[in-house]
Amino acid sequence: MSMIFRRALASVSTKSVEPKVVDVLIVGGGPAGLTLSAALKNSRITRDLNIQLVEGFKLDGVKSFYEETPELLTNRVSSLTPQSVEFLQRIGAWKFIRQERVQPYDGMVVTEGLSDARLSFDHPEIATMCENVNLQSSLYQRIKELESQTAEGEAFGLDIKDDTKVTSITKDESNDWPIVHLSNGESIKTRLLVGADGFNSPVRKFSGIESRGWFYNRFGTVATVKLEYAPFVSCAWQRFLPTGPIALLPMPDDNATMVWSTTPELSELLTKVEPELFVSLANAAFLLNNVDMEYYYQCLRKDETEGLVDDIQWRIDHMTQKFTEEELDEKFPVKIISVQDKSRARFPLRLSHADTYVADRIALVGDAAHTTHPLAGQGLNMGQGDVQALVNALEQGITRGLDIGNLLVLEPFWADRYPENNLLLGVVDKLHKLYACTSEPIVALRSFGLNAVNQLTLLKDFMIGHVSGK
Numbered sequence: 001m002s003m004i005f006r007r008a009l010a011s012v013s014t015k016s017v018e019p020k021v022v023d024v025l026i027v028g029g030g031p032a033g034l035t036l037s038a039a040l041k042n043s044r045i046t047r048d049l050n051i052q053l054v055e056g057f058k059l060d061g062v063k064s065f066y067e068e069t070p071e072l073l074t075n076r077v078s079s080l081t082p083q084s085v086e087f088l089q090r091i092g093a094w095k096f097i098r099q100e101r102v103q104p105y106d107g108m109v110v111t112e113g114l115s116d117a118r119l120s121f122d123h124p125e126i127a128t129m130c131e132n133v134n135l136q137s138s139l140y141q142r143i144k145e146l147e148s149q150t151a152e153g154e155a156f157g158l159d160i161k162d163d164t165k166v167t168s169i170t171k172d173e174s175n176d177w178p179i180v181h182l183s184n185g186e187s188i189k190t191r192l193l194v195g196a197d198g199f200n201s202p203v204r205k206f207s208g209i210e211s212r213g214w215f216y217n218r219f220g221t222v223a224t225v226k227l228e229y230a231p232f233v234s235c236a237w238q239r240f241l242p243t244g245p246i247a248l249l250p251m252p253d254d255n256a257t258m259v260w261s262t263t264p265e266l267s268e269l270l271t272k273v274e275p276e277l278f279v280s281l282a283n284a285a286f287l288l289n290n291v292d293m294e295y296y297y298q299c300l301r302k303d304e305t306e307g308l309v310d311d312i313q314w315r316i317d318h319m320t321q322k323f324t325e326e327e328l329d330e331k332f333p334v335k336i337i338s339v340q341d342k343s344r345a346r347f348p349l350r351l352s353h354a355d356t357y358v359a360d361r362i363a364l365v366g367d368a369a370h371t372t373h374p375l376a377g378q379g380l381n382m383g384q385g386d387v388q389a390l391v392n393a394l395e396q397g398i399t400r401g402l403d404i405g406n407l408l409v410l411e412p413f414w415a416d417r418y419p420e421n422n423l424l425l426g427v428v429d430k431l432h433k434l435y436a437c438t439s440e441p442i443v444a445l446r447s448f449g450l451n452a453v454n455q456l457t458l459l460k461d462f463m464i465g466h467v468s469g470k
């Protein structure tokens with residue numbers, strides 16, 4: 001048989017196979033997609049929906065994490081607001097979180113890289129650091145638990161297909177339902193198609209929904225690090241440098257995770273330099289002034305790094321000798337002593353916001369709908385808020401006997417989420433821009449602002465309420 005004939009036969013046979021039909025097809029098994037799956041199956045009202053989740057990558061690490069928790073921490077870690085934790089508790093997933101791998105924190109210190117201005121918050125459990133895989137695993141375990149509770153003879157109605165990509169999406173000509181074509185040759189027709197498929201969202205592209213925004217011309221370099229000792233008070237540190245903020249966030253014991261937002265060129269150098277030099281530079285970024293940091297960046301660019309570790313140590317010793325031990329503990333994070341092998345990676349940082357989160361038979365949640373700079377640790381939390389709102393809207397639609405793909409059902413979801421997300425995206429964007437500015441009057445003004453806010457307990461309590469979503 002000729003090659004062309006065989007191909008033609010194959011295409012005829014795929015076309016003639018009727019697609020499987022489901023109520024909800026979720027594209028993406030990231031935090032948003034798995035949360036939506038667990039939440040829909042947990043709800044008394046939506047649990048009978050027939051749901052399909054499709055994820056392009058293998059979920060092996062997610063599936064095995066709970067039973068065979070790896071020793072080393074992973075480098076994708078998020079700060080969860082109490083509101084997100086409360087939602088995960090409500091849908092029954094939080095009990096499957098490996099608690100020995102999460103770290104709630106009770107304080108936050110924000111400092112200014114071009115002056116000594118600082119703002120500190122103390123509040124029990126402002127937020128909780130959690131590896132993304134730990135979160136995804138808890139949701140997967142909850143789904144398994146719900147499946148095990150299905151009455152005998154009844155179908156569970158949730159199938160997870162991983163290692164399977166969505167290759168294209170078309171519309172059924174007879175009733176306009178989306179038909180999703182998969183890399184394994186299967187097609188699935190769905191009443192409601194949910195894009196939980198991240199920034200490049202194929203679902204958003206198919207729906208024709210515009211997304212606006214920009215690349216910050218910054219990358220976030222992440223790393224898992226060891227501290228000299230476990231901090232006495234669990235605290236998040238963030239210092240705003242002109243190239244972008246560096247954050248050191250607590251993990252259990254003497255572990256911590258870092259996000260260093262900086263230029264594309266520097267972030268690449270930071271992921272490649274020798275581990276010892278990376279550690280020195282990270283410590284320097286929390287302690288030394290910007291002139292010193294600029295000098296070190298130049299050395300990196302010219303690949304003149306010999307003797308740099310000693311030079312940094314000398315400057316740090318010189319700078320810190322004026323402080324007592326207690327002052328050092330209060331003003332600066334615990335010293336980083338090593339970086340975990342292969343934990344350094346970098347991610348492009350963007351602002352993006354879809355014009356709407358819904359279209360006929362389509363809904364977008366999580367990064368498919370919006371992405372933000374990680375300086376406020378809100379991206380994943382916003383996705384959790386989207387999922388809650390979408391489940392609420394679907395519950396109401398079902399209760400009223402409506403078709404869940406209908407815009408009448410979906411619109412309350414986006415009306416609920418869009419303004420809140422838009423506000424947060426705007427605030428984070430302005431903060432990024434304000435702190436990227438090196439003009440002296442602006443530095444003086446923002447330093448004054450930071451110090452002034454630091455004196456106002458009531459205002460700080462109000463801000464904590466907003467940051468933690470309480």
Ligand SMILES: Cc1cc2nc3c(=O)[nH]c(=O)nc-3n(C[C@H](O)[C@H](O)[C@H](O)COP(=O)(O)OP(=O)(O)OC[C@H]3O[C@@H](n4cnc5c(N)ncnc54)[C@H](O)[C@@H]3O)c2cc1C
Binds near residue numbers: 028078382
């Ligand atoms: C450096 C950094 C630090 C961050 N820190 C925080 C923080 O502290 N707190 C916080 O709240 N947020 C944080 N975020 C943001 C957070 O990581 C994201 O908002 C979150 O991971 C988005 O989850 P999601 O499920 O919406 O999308 P994703 O995690 O992007 O998941 C989308 C999924 O869809 C799948 N997919 C895509 N296309 C297809 C296809 N064609 N077929 C099948 N599957 C497909 C992908 O494989 C992926 O698994 C941070 C982000 C960065 C970069």
